[in-house]
Amino acid sequence: MGIQFGSTGRAQRGFAVGIDLGTTNSLVAWLGEDGRPHVVDGAHGPLVPSVIAFDARGELRAVGVPADERVQLDPLHTIYSVKRLMGRSADEVAGELDLLPYVVHREEGSAAVRIEVGARRWTPPELSAFILRELKARASAALGQDVTQAVVTVPAYFNDAQRQATKDAGRLAGLDVLRIVNEPTAAALAYGLDRRPDGRIAVYDFGGGTFDISILHMHEGMCEVLATAGDTRLGGDDLDRAMVGAVFAQLQAAGIDLSGHPEALQRLRKAAIACKWALSAAQTATLRLELPEFGRPAVEIAWTRADFEALIGPIVARTLVPCRQALKDAGLRADQLDDVVLVGGSTRVPLVRAKVAELFGRAPHADIDPDLVVALGAAVQADILTSGRRDLLLLDVTPLSLGIETAGGGIAKLIHRNSAVPASQTEEFTTSVDLQTGVVVHVVQGERELAHDCRSLARLLLPIAPMPAGLPRVAVTFLIDANGILHVTARDLRTGKELALEVKPTYGLREDEMVRMLDDAFDHAEDDVARRLFADAAVDADNVVRATERAMQGPSAAQLDPDELDEIVGRVASVKAALATRQAEPVKAAVAALNHATFRLAEVEMARALDVAAHDQHVLGDLAQAIAPDPASVKPKHDRPHA
Amino acid sequence: MAIAHDEALRPCVVGPWVLGGADRLDWRVAPPPGTQPPDAFAVLGLPRRLLLDEDRVGVAARGLMRELHPDRFHRDGPEAVARAQWHSSLVNDAVRTLRGLERRAALVVGFADDVGRAHKPPPALLERVFDWNEQLDEGDAASRGVVAAEVATACAAARLRLEAGARQWDVAQLLREQAGSAAAGVTVTDADAVLLSVLGELRYLDNLLERLAGGAD
Incomplete structure (x- = not known):
């Protein structure tokens, strides 16, 4: 499909999509000709699990749903929750690593982290780029054109380094990131487009890994953020972790120790998530966990919603602290708000809704899908930037104060938190020693009083011509742009000349690393296509081989001739050999041959399955006659995933 | 990296600070x-x-x-966006400066700079502050x-005097403007x-209030 000039509004230069790059799920949306944002659907719906699967050698296997299916099979090589590591240091994430089965390293000579997969070490932006590439491919396929520009959302409370890491990820994925938009603000934009409200609203955004609260003033198409607050380490993950911890302890008490069994722990995590979802709809649910490692039948644990709420109560309570802070910073009381909007899958938990209603004194607004609303808003923002429409405008704030370290380790705040962005501030510097040739300025972000308690962003080296102390005058201008990203420029006030600043970012990628990674990506662009095709074929091959081997060990195999069995064994071996070539075509051919060889086996399996089903049907029929239907026992349907 | 590298903003000083009709800046002209x-x-x-109606600040800024x-200039290229970043940062900064009588007063008398900081309050107040501390x-x-x-009483009294001073200042400013020597204000x-x-x-007094509020938490 080519670009259709003129026939559609979007097939023009400068078209951009909106991307919600989430901790748990990611998705892409675009603004249709009808002026409304739409999500791009895939085979499994619009949500792409933010999971990247590699093989044991560190080669990419799959992204999204097929990768998510490998989490329990191969936890060491299947990477999820990368967003928690974006733009953060090894020290900062140390406390969370027990949550992640894969190997996280501290990089020598840098505070940044690397994720080890097989022989390779990846930075968090590189891993996020895999997800963005998947979304880019999906959008390009759906829209029939190469999508190269995007607006990407981040939690409002993300600091400068985390925003920059997100931008880097876009660049590595071949996307021009036009804007970084705060998730709650994007949600407000989608909500505003829908209802055109004039008034003050709160957006409560409880996602998979982060929590944000934003207070906005909606006024004639302007979404003006008054204050924002949050916690970048608080999310649905923590609810899962609490449940996993409780069950882990319970099993340990019963003599089943899951530590040292990463596969079992991942199964437990999945089971806990399923149980959490069930408890959002029903008062009771059963957590079922298979334990083949321990040679015993599945364990079933009954949960009531009250048990779950007692467990997660303290976590939900932690979200209320930033809410009060944001109201205070906005200079508003809860009763002065006109609406409260819920965003993020974790807001489906009834206790969360109840606590939000209690704090704000009103039932929150929940009729926009909390999983989709952020991407929809990002698509609207992409349209504002590229179409030149003037009826909507986002005015956002910086979530954290920006300061510089003063002598003695204190902080001089230059730009206070909740300042509207773009925001700028100019500071003058001079020297304290005769003939000093440089001044180092340590830039930090955060609310604490001492520099070492705040987030170090960078060290700037100002070059100074040697002069007596106190004589040089250098003005450094700090500008936080509309993305919430810091720009620094310096000028010698004596000569009026602009100074070249040397910037040493504390975390994240240096420009030279970035260039190398981009070169890498460019050199391997063709490779990447081939690798992608191979990866898809390999997933397919894996499934077929596994199914065949399972069937060969079952009773169906006995009904085949020895010749047929030999043929199948041979074909399985050739699939495995083809996988070793790392080429898509031989794998596909070998899989086709195996499929052909197992035709009879599949028939026998199918017949057996039908027999079993018929038997079950029979038993079920008897049961149905024996008991009266009880609506409360009907299994709740869960087609909407949580964050 | 922490500092944006892919769209380095030049430090374009904005202005020309030529006041057009109705005291409005002409944002389109490049500054010296x-x-x-x-x-x-x-x-x-x-x-x-x-004694400005603060609603006017919000209306003017919006x-x-x-x-x-900057979102308005995206289609005009990176340079236009960069200039818009600086322009709008000036507007945002102006809003912060004009919110609250204390901040406006500090602006017009230059209290924020070194001259203002050097200004000592009367010894009687310093003694009281010392005692309170x-x-x-x-x-x-x-x-x-x-x-x-x-402290609350002292604050209320100081604020009343600030309002009285502000009224006096506004009248003086109005007279200066009518006399046509607005720039003279030396x-x-x-x-x-x-x-x-x-x-x-x-x-x-604000420091004391902060101390009292901090201890109450």
Whole structure:
């Protein structure tokens, strides 16, 4: 499909999509000709699990749903929750690593982290780029054109380094990131487009890994953020972790120790998530966990919603602290708000809704899908930037104060938190020693009083011509742009000349690393296509081989001739050999041959399955006659995933 | 990396700080390099009045942001966006500067700079502040309540004097404007002196209020 000039509004230069790059799920949306944002659907719906699967050698296997299916099979090589590591240091994430089965390293000579997969070490932006590439491919396929520009959302409370890491990820994925938009603000934009409200609203955004609260003033198409607050380490993950911890302890008490069994722990995590979802709809649910490692039948644990709420109560309570802070910073009381909007899958938990209603004194607004609303808003923002429409405008704030370290380790705040962005501030510097040739300025972000308690962003080296102390005058201008990203420029006030600043970012990628990674990506662009095709074929091959081997060990195999069995064994071996070539075509051919060889086996399996089903049907029929239907026992349907 | 590298913003000093009709800045004209940015009243196109209706600040800023926000210039290329970043940061800064009478007063008398900081409040107040701090250091709840009440009264009195000074200053400013010598403002008027002294007092009282609020948490 080519670009259709003129026939559609979007097939023009400068078209951009909106991307919600989430901790748990990611998705892409675009603004249709009808002026409304739409999500791009895939085979499994619009949500792409933010999971990247590699093989044991560190080669990419799959992204999204097929990768998510490998989490329990191969936890060491299947990477999820990368967003928690974006733009953060090894020290900062140390406390969370027990949550992640894969190997996280501290990089020598840098505070940044690397994720080890097989022989390779990846930075968090590189891993996020895999997800963005998947979304880019999906959008390009759906829209029939190469999508190269995007607006990407981040939690409002993300600091400068985390925003920059997100931008880097876009660049590595071949996307021009036009804007970084705060998730709650994007949600407000989608909500505003829908209802055109004039008034003050709160957006409560409880996602998979982060929590944000934003207070906005909606006024004639302007979404003006008054204050924002949050916690970048608080999310649905923590609810899962609490449940996993409780069950882990319970099993340990019963003599089943899951530590040292990463596969079992991942199964437990999945089971806990399923149980959490069930408890959002029903008062009771059963957590079922298979334990083949321990040679015993599945364990079933009954949960009531009250048990779950007692467990997660303290976590939900932690979200209320930033809410009060944001109201205070906005200079508003809860009763002065006109609406409260819920965003993020974790807001489906009834206790969360109840606590939000209690704090704000009103039932929150929940009729926009909390999983989709952020991407929809990002698509609207992409349209504002590229179409030149003037009826909507986002005015956002910086979530954290920006300061510089003063002598003695204190902080001089230059730009206070909740300042509207773009925001700028100019500071003058001079020297304290005769003939000093440089001044180092340590830039930090955060609310604490001492520099070492705040987030170090960078060290700037100002070059100074040697002069007596106190004589040089250098003005450094700090500008936080509309993305919430810091720009620094310096000028010698004596000569009026602009100074070249040397910037040493504390975390994240240096420009030279970035260039190398981009070169890498460019050199391997063709490779990447081939690798992608191979990866898809390999997933397919894996499934077929596994199914065949399972069937060969079952009773169906006995009904085949020895010749047929030999043929199948041979074909399985050739699939495995083809996988070793790392080429898509031989794998596909070998899989086709195996499929052909197992035709009879599949028939026998199918017949057996039908027999079993018929038997079950029979038993079920008897049961149905024996008991009266009880609506409360009907299994709740869960087609909407949580964050 | 922490500092943006892919769209390095040049430090374009904005302005030309030529006031057009109705005291409005002409944002389209490029400024001569090295010029000082205009003050917050000029940025927002508001009259220099201390007793300003604060709603006008928001209205003026929103109107300017509709025109100047970087999102409006995305299709015009990176240079236009960069200039818009600086322009709109000036507007945002002006809003912060003009919110609250204390901040407006500090702006017109230059209290924020070194001259203003050097301004000492009367010795009688310094003595009282010293006593209050001492009583707080001892830290029993009863004397804390007494101090809180006394500081609140002193603050209320200072703010009333600030308002009176502001009214006086606005009248003086109006007269200066009518006399057509708005730029002259070199001599420190009586109103300026009143504002400087009250701002000096409030700086100490605000510190005390902060201390009292911090201890209460």
